[in-house]
Amino acid sequence: MNIDLNGYRSRKTQRVNHMAENTENKQEKKNKKENFNFPPIGNGKNIKTPKFGGIWLYVLLALIFIGFNFFNLRTEPVKTNWQEVKTKMLEKGDIEKFVVITNKGLVNVFLKPNRVENYSQLKSKGFKNSDPGPQFTFAIGSLEGFEKNVAEAQKDIPGAANTTIEYEKEYDGWGDILQLLLPFGLLILIWMFFFRRMSKGSGGGGGIFNVGKSQAKLFDKESNIKVTFKDVAGLAEAKQEVEEIVSFLKNPDKYTKLGGKIPKGALLVGPPGTGKTLMAKAMAGEANVPFFSMSGSDFVEMFVGVGASRVRDLFKQAKEKAPCIIFIDEIDAIGRARGKNPNMGSNDERENTLNQLLTEMDGFETNSGVIILAATNRADILDSALLRAGRFDRQIYVDLPELKDREAIFKVHLKPLKLAGDVDIDFLAKQTPGFSGADIANVANEAALIAARKNKNAVEKQDFLDAIDRIVGGLENRSKVIKSSERKAIAYHEAGHATASWLLQHAHPLLKVTIVPRGKALGAAWYLPQERQITTKEQLLDQMCSILGGRAAEELVFGQISTGAQNDLERATKQAYAMVTIFGMSDKIGNLSYYDSTGQSDYSFTKPYSEKTAELIDTEVKNLVETAYARAKQILSEHREQHRQVAELLIEREVIFSDDLERILGKRPWKEEEEEEQLLPENTPQPELTTQQ
Template identity: 60%
Template structure:
């Protein structure tokens, strides 16, 4: 049977060009056979020679065609003469109509007629003079059809372009407007990413890998009565690897994988989004088991009736309704799994998030220090780096960085090393890359007066001094007064990665942030606009303490934070005007208290602050070592280091236990 099917498939397909060729051949045949074949229209001669033949009585008929050409037909006796034998037609095919022996063109018709009539009259000849008007029927017919052929040809060309030319076309175009724009990945060609390429994300990888197992070995799970989950939603901050995880699923699943963005459903025409959803699931069901991946699903999955101020967008709601029906409605095919990614899960419709549609919500968080090390190892593979490069150090220097940020750091470090003409990328290049990404490009040629430079130096020295004196403030890495981006100076810290934060820790961080303005007040007895970013950071922290985390005694154990994100659509505050006044006063009191605390600390260490600022003015960039020379060892560093060592030991023990369980 298989061989028969193959033979059937090998039958020649009808090519439209064959039809065109046959039509052209028919036209040529008609043209050829209607007028004979070869040189069958008479031998060329001159008017003078013709008049000789006519006067000798050798011409039986003269045919004047279209008033410009004469065709000469000889008598039977003349044809037998050796002189005229060559004028006999030698066509392979016999002609139905008589063929002229001679032909020639004349000038003026009236003069030619006069000459011919005179010769006939003088010699008393029976020569017949006839007139013919010939038309090229097929030529005229083709000329008549030509405009219509051109119009039809142009129309067919435009229609094929609009419908994508049979190959999808750029943009989907008018006749494919309701078709899905999903890209189908072929596991043999398109997808090279696997779970080995995804560093970190252990929990998320485990859950997604289970979905791949469902598709590879469904009987393993259905044998116990379980059902394959219908969908999984990847939620997390931008750059954490949600799309990369989906690519790895496409590479590992070995099943058809349809990938598209949420915005691909949205179009200016009504009903297109719902039509594309239907077409997408129809294709997926035909190729089941299969996976559909919708990136940035919040483009169509936003909560209905809460889209914008002017009311809901009906087209987007229709698209969402169709998606809800396809995922869990009548006629749903369980062999199609939907993966989706978003960083705005709070605005998604609750009907989309329920079990039965997205059975699993996988949170893809920012990587911790151990996961950052794994991500660095992946992105450092293609780089020519120094053998002594400490990856643990790089992981610790990049707290709060996502996977995309780390990839950017590695690329920037390679570019910096190449700019400096190095043969390999070293530790300093990575530190410069981190500075470049966080602070912006160095602007050493920026015009700044000595007074401004001195103010910036004391401002940054104030930050460094206060953070050095406080237990819970982030440890300092370096301080610089070289302008970067929009800032005139910066202090770099290495914040501790905490899962929970205590009020003392937040207050110490706020005090350190206010150290810059406090230093200006202590040294110059006046303040400037240079503390804008510090004040913004401190105000947000204080407001969070009071209104979000309930860390204020006066306001109490209350929070006005709405995790569902619905409060942004309301016009009223969730508290009274009296409470609003209390919140504002409490925020102001917290900030002012930390500001006075910073001033007191700096007044007690004014000489050391001045010494540090002078060193900073001299060197422009100072590090932790410079602070240790002035202030001595930090009192709280030993306890912090001990806690970190204990944490690393616990993590190592947990990894050993997991590896033993796997064995």
């Protein structure tokens, strides 16, 4: 048996080559399909195709429902009544049967197949003899009445004898299903709507299943945070504490080799606008570790248990990315002391959130490498368990900036401004005692707006002074109509403040006096408070006498008093009560203070003193105020002519300065002592604005 191996091999090679060619052709066709370039639409512009989401499914279902209801293939029967059925159809013997729809009170009439074309109204609607029917329909009042009518017709009409009656229940398909499911569908849609709004409002996504997830924003190495500690001017001691935490995270061996441990938490406490949140931003920019940031109100929701769940999820994420920092801004939203809530001990969601936060910060499980940083301006209402060592090991007090700090803050906020040559940063810092960092930023911005309003090319010194007046006193209102008699009374009132304060040793130095309405005030005397660490009784009495100088001037000059001293009396009364009940500056009350710095007395219903002591306090306060008022009247009586000159100059110019008072009243003999006091460590009370209302 001879076998041609060469021919066999050649045929096999041909089949292999043919299969390879087929494979290549298929791959080419596939590549052509994938790489097929559709012609450009809309002048070659790229048009995004719509993305089909869940909303398109609802639209499709709605279209199907509309199609079933409005494009039904079955021809609707013609409406008629029993009288026509009896006289026109039963008498001719055209009716094959009646079908009673018991659940709708209708009767469908089925004609005999060869009788359909006898009715013109059926032809016009497209009925044919081959159609199964029904051809006509009519409503009945009751089933018994219809059966009685048919029975009588069968007796009287020979053609109706063979007509039968059938009974059915008819369902409307999609309509009945929709009617059954519509209430449940509406409830589900409302439920989904509220949960989606809730999750969006709290900054989270993912629908209802992410309600209990943490809403913290994560800042890591990839986040572009441009704020650093260089942008935080002043606050040297507070900044050093925070920088040490960042240093520990960057170089932990420096501290752990001596046996030290990283602080578990730090609480930034201080008045509003002093830079607590800015310091946290700088910490996020400086630290090379993940930084979680959220507000205390982000934990609290309208549903029970959501806050505690978000706390758990936050610390779960933090442990996975340890070492890291968690920053909670305005922690007093969830850290309020338990048992002091105005809800009278109810099971509050905030308390549940606080309990979970306490457990996560220092509970049975350890959080190694997770540092908690929080900020608040209401540390007095925080729970003591939250403030203990082991949770917040450090409380960093961020106070109002002093003179040197204000200079540094001004340098930061004046960098982007075009300044004139007469702007002195040291002068601006001295003009803004008691201003926070946010206030100084507002002064710089307001000065730039004022300069732009006046079409200036640079921000001048006067623009900054106007901005300070605008922020402290309010908007100037020169259009307010004031009678000449009222204007004179306001001038003498403000002159009384100026004269009394100029002649009192411990009163704050006067800057200027104005009778131009500003904000709610009809006039104002501007002072530059001396920045003291402590205040003596003599200093408080001199300030109280200066405050009452306006009321005393009205009584001495006009022989009557007005409502313009309302703000003065309020301030003097509060200061007198503070001297008696807080500072222990009353001889009869003694060295007692009824002030509670813990804030617990805010929720008590009883006073810490008896009714007899309360009467004694009222008597002492009244004596202090009356003594100061009599002293103010005496000073103004002794310098009646100088007081008159100040008032007349004020009426003429509307605004006078300390130079004008020095020309009329002479130099103050205590100026050198005031300059020496300025060299002492500074305190920062708010600038005083004595108003005439």
